[in-house]
Amino acid sequence: MPLSEHARDHTLDIAVLAIYLVAVVGYGCWFAWRTKTSEQFMSAGRSIPGWAVGLSIFGSYISSISFMANPGKSYKDNWNAFVFAISMPLAIWLSVKYFVPFYRRSGHLSAYEHFEERFGAWARTYAVVCFLLTQLARLGMILYMLALAFEPLVGIDVKTIIIVSGIAITLYPFLGGTEGVIWTGVVQSIVLVAGVIVCLIAVMLELQGGFGELFKVAIENNKFSLGKIAFAEPNATLSQVWYANISQSTFWVVLVMGMVTHLQNFGIDQAYIQRYVTAKSDADAGRSVWLGGLCFIPLSAAFFFIGTALFVLYVHQRPGEIPVGTKPEGVLPYFIGHELPPGVMGLVLAAVFSAAMDSNLNCCATLYLCDIHRRYLRPNASERESMMALHASTLVMGALSILTALGITQINSAALDIWWKLVGILSGGVLGLFLLGVLSRRATSFHAAIGVIFGAVVIVWMTFSPIWKTRLEANNMAWLVSPFHDNLILVVGTLTILLVGLAVSRFSVRQTRDVRISSGENLETIQEPAT
Known part of the structure; x- marks a missing residue:
């Protein structure tokens, strides 16, 4: 006792x-x-x-x-x-x-x-x-x-x-x-x-x-x-x-x-x-x-x-x-x-x-x-x-x-839930940026920046749209509310930066190749962008 x-x-x-x-x-x-x-x-x-x-x-x-x-x-x-x-x-x-x-x-x-x-x-x-x-x-x-x-x-x-x-x-x-x-x-x-x-x-x-x-x-x-x-x-x-x-x-x-x-x-x-x-x-x-x-x-x-x-x-x-x-x-x-x-x-x-x-x-x-x-x-x-x-x-x-x-001290919520949510928001998906640089030789600074912008938008959306849920539903915009659990903010933010960066870099390479081909340039002279 x-x-x-x-x-x-x-x-x-x-x-x-x-x-x-x-x-x-x-x-x-x-x-x-x-x-x-x-x-x-x-x-x-x-x-x-x-x-x-x-x-x-x-x-x-x-x-x-x-x-x-x-x-x-x-x-x-x-x-x-x-x-x-x-x-x-x-x-x-x-x-x-x-x-x-x-x-x-x-x-x-x-x-x-x-x-x-x-x-x-x-x-x-x-x-x-x-x-x-x-x-x-x-x-x-x-x-x-x-x-x-x-x-x-x-x-x-x-x-x-x-x-x-x-x-x-x-x-x-x-x-x-x-x-x-x-x-x-x-x-x-x-x-x-x-x-x-x-x-x-x-x-x-x-x-x-x-x-x-x-x-x-x-x-x-x-x-x-x-x-x-x-x-x-x-x-x-x-x-x-x-x-x-x-x-x-x-x-x-x-x-x-x-x-x-x-x-x-x-x-x-x-x-x-x-x-x-x-x-x-x-x-x-x-x-x-x-x-x-x-x-x-x-x-x-x-x-x-x-x-x-x-x-x-x-x-x-x-x-x-x-x-x-x-x-x-x-x-x-x-x-x-x-x-x-x-x-x-x-x-x-x-x-x-x-x-x-x-x-x-x-x-x-x-x-x-x-x-x-x-x-x-x-x-x-x-x-x-x-x-x-x-x-x-x-x-x-x-x-x-x-x-x-x-x-x-002013937040009335479970501490572990707060912490995991903060990690998802503030980490900014930097792991995705790191992986993009390691896994793709095509990705340039521009491609990485596009990935980070998309990743930041997704992180903000996943974080704040549930807070605005009532207001969005009142305006028939419930479809804008993120369906993801807060634990996935870090995961989705990281993947967004990586996948968007990979997609943009691949699209840019393909577009460059198409322009060169249409101009009559020999295929053998087309090089991949330098790392």
Whole structure:
């Protein structure tokens, strides 16, 4: 049974948490003495062992979004969102085979420098802007979820916690650079796993009937469902089958979304690319991706299992205990604040903070210096100026992340749904632009720009037409409402850029060939456009 509020003394918990925070932030800042140059700040001397990079990648995948939102999702619904993790192995294999060697050979610290070499400066800048906006949304969501967990313990309002924690996760990448981020990520990953294990054991100890009762109640309520798998219902028309499979978060929708998201993370996301580029060898880089990705799957399952156990505990065994108005992602923080004994709560909250401390601000600073400052403002920036730019951009992105988190507090919706929707919008289908450049030798800057324009229009349509649904229906324009589920925004946006770019490039080649033929030019002299 939960301890009464009067019986609880959080002094030990706060002490454990404070010791951890001081130690881990101090450890990250300690690497400041090794980051005397901009190259060291961004690449850590390209000498990090693969296992450390892998744990850092794993820690980056498990944020406070995962810690709070995944249990909230299985508490409220089922395990449909876990399909996101199931899609990981194939994406890892493709990434290690193609993406890791590509970036390791390029030697670039920016993941988007090759976009300019292939399509021009606009493509590079477009990719950078999309990444920075996505990171603002990510960091804002992480700080928000962290504040939800801490509020019941410290009794301070969410906004104050966001500001204080935002300053904390800005400090160590500001001083320690990429090396500090990676090695701090190793510590964070270990503490994170320990916290999840403790949380899982604690939930099971509270359940009456143990695993047997949990599985019985969960199966009766279809809580382990991975989502609809059948493509068609009996006697359904073709249009009904089509709509049913794109308008709902089915097994296949989440699987495809997960595959595209993982490929995007390892293929065009600066936060992951900058990590495996720092590995001391190509073999270490490949192993780091495998280690980080495969560790994510069982821990993700643990999060969903915790959410299911909380459903059995608070909906079936203790109905009415959760305060009215508590969001799904607030159920685990309630459990942490009311069920865990002193000291143990501090450890779990340290794990929650570990999940939030992977800020990626060093990656944002790297992009600012390489793709904006040196590209457009000061091509011949001195070493001193470069370090100043890295430090200043880290602080600015940290401040903007805090403001984003404060804005998210005003949104009344499930956190995981918000996050996946933001990823679909802000990623801008950049993976499609990357694939277009790799898969088509015909595609030029013009063809890529046409693809991006179409992709942006489709993303805007899929995002906002459902919001305008009532107004459109009132004007007999219901056909303009997107039938696609929000989880498909990233998928459809990526495919639109790729397929439109391929189609336009092929049409342009064919049109050029037809004009030359009509003018009497010999077929043998017609060349394909240069890459």
